[in-house]
Amino acid sequence: MALHFELVTPARQVRSEDVHMVVVPGSEGEFGVLEGHAPFMSTIRDGAVQVFKTDGGAPELIEVRGGFAEVGENGLTVLAEHVEA
Numbered sequence: 001m002a003l004h005f006e007l008v009t010p011a012r013q014v015r016s017e018d019v020h021m022v023v024v025p026g027s028e029g030e031f032g033v034l035e036g037h038a039p040f041m042s043t044i045r046d047g048a049v050q051v052f053k054t055d056g057g058a059p060e061l062i063e064v065r066g067g068f069a070e071v072g073e074n075g076l077t078v079l080a081e082h083v084e085a
Contacts, residue, residue, distance in 0.1 A: 001035040004075030005051065007062065007083065014062075014083050015051075022076055023050040023059070024069045033076045040071040049078060 002018035023032045025047030031040075044067050050059035063084035070077050 003033060003035040003037075006075070006077045007049065007064075007080065008077065009080050009083055014080075019051055019053050020055050020057070021052040022078075023052075024076075024078060025049065025064070026069065033071055035075075037071045037076075039073075040069075042069050043067070044069050044078065044080070 003021065005015060005017055005019045005022050006013065007015040021032055021034050023030055024042070025045050027043040027045045031042070044064065046065045048061040048063055050061055052059050064078065064080040064082065066081035068079045070079070
């Protein structure tokens with residue numbers, strides 16, 4: 001099963017795709033999210049969101065600055081203040 005991942009900023013939607021796992025730089029420490037994760041919300045710190053498209057694959061790194069992450073029924077949404085190009 002796949003995790004639906006969305007990455008958005010105030011200006012635009014950056015990503016909307018199904019992936020294996022995402023590791024988020026939470027303000028209290030990094031946390032990983034897989035399909036079926038319990039509902040959860042956290043602020044995020046500046047750092048890299050790691051997107052694993054497949055199990056065992058190398059992560060794609062996306063630099064973000066500030067924001068929130070929410071895990072819900074529809075997957076993971078990261079609302080970042082800024083995303084590096």
